[in-house]
Amino acid sequence: MNMTPSLKRKRLRALLNAPYALQAPGIYDGYGARLVQDAGFEACYMTGNGVSAALLGRPDVGLVDLTMIADHARRVASCIDIPLVCDADTGYGNVVNVRRTIAEFEAAGVAAIHIEDQVSPKRCAQLPGDRTVLDFSSAVGKIAAASAARSDSDFVLIARTDCVGAFGIDEAVRRTRAFAAEGADVVFVELKNNPDILRQIRYLKDNVQVPMVINMDTGGAVRQLRAAELKQAGIDLAIYPALARGVFGYAMTQALNHLNTHGNIENFAQTSMFSSAQYNAALGLEDIEQWESRFDKSL
Template identity: 35%
Template sequence: MADPSLRQALEANEFILAPGVFDMISAKVADGMGFRALYATGFGVTASHLGVADAGIATYTDMVSRMGTIARGCRTPLIADADTGYGGLLNVRHTVAGYEAAGVTAIQLEDQEMPKKCGHTPGRRVIPAEEMALKIRVAVETRKSPDFLIIARTDARTSLGLEEAIRRGKIYAEAGADVIFIESPETEAEMAEVGKQIRKPLFANMVEGGRTPILPAETLHKYGYRIAIYPAVGFLTVAAALERAYAQLKKDGHSNNLPADASYGFGRMCELMGFPEVWEFDRKWAEIAGNLPPRKAAE
């Protein structure tokens, strides 16, 4: 069931900062930190689940299963990447219904041709704006709850220019999208221009090393952005930490020399994964089982 708090925050003109999560460890860590939303990144989920590029290889079945696992395992509302809707209009209907049933609160749909590519990589091509507008209309018609937000993304900026990207954003807003996502503007001035021209809540994609400048939350809010995602910060940090730890292990032949702050700690990880509840369950039922009469030998 979609969490109404995201729509309420948008209506109250609040700013939502959402870290990228890509598996259940990253999701559970972020879930306990007080964010208003989490963003399930297509790049990160595809990489962690399949170990391949975010280039249209992951299917609807791959993604809805992983997104549902994350949504069910967290208290924080989840914004989920759904690529192009995995096909045409019928696929979009199936995708929206599936993501909403899985417990996601907001779905991101983009206007790329299939197979899609990561929004901060080259070679992206887009479908006609009118075709994407139909996808948005189908998505709006399909959702069961108005609290399930439709985020419409255009990748037109890189190949067709900012003016075309803004034109598409306006068309997608008219089609019923709740939030407009102009992917990869290349300067702060471009981001400000988007905010001047599109009168809908805007979505900012802050990728370390990407095409768009990373701006403070206060600046984004001033320009009209209401949601900012940091999809890569988690998996980029984790990959670097793993590389350092594995290199130290290989060099020393043991893990005793890892810096004290390099490890989350086995005890903390047990708590994060819910082991105390499991242990309490075991204690309770072991005591009850211990009071059962002895089993009779089979005759």
């Protein structure tokens, strides 16, 4: 790996202001991150929901703490040369905790995090029902604290609000404007699928003059947008949190059903699984072997 955390952060900032939208497929481990990089994407997104599933086998209801996810993020960020954007939930506490959250993710080599205005314990926005959020001043104060806590000015702070369900789109505009004024580089409004979602995105973009993230798992009209259409719709960073976790769940279930039904995986392995060569290539085995042969003269 050649790109330092600082260079990854600078690269992400440039991509957020590019004439095209940045697509960041969702992953939850280093293997998935390497696959995203090998596929040619310029950034990837580590979903807290997926990390909760992978590390705990539990839903995203606030069970993953700062130490767990920052340690995991360090390993993921170190195995790729593209920026890693990471879910940091509520910042894992109050404004004092947020200070440590920034320090931990910066030290982990992550390029960006998003912090949301939900109360603790949080619940994944994609679960049914509206989310309970902090009052306006507390939400803004937390983002101000996160911005002030940065030691690397290129570390990208994404301020997220989950207020739309309970308080409407105008409250989201009010909050994201205030977040940007306090130093947030990017804003992220969590939206539920509805017939007006594209109009809502444009309304937000027109009223908050900073780059904007949209969760592409929202569904409906947003999910149908192609790469060339994202920027035109007002989206600067499109994240796909469910991609890896959804594909894995489906593919693994198919493989298990095949094994259970047929008693072996012979035919399945030939058509629906990586070969050993493909798997090792994705993990960079050739690079390791070249390094080994260069310095280990006993080989």
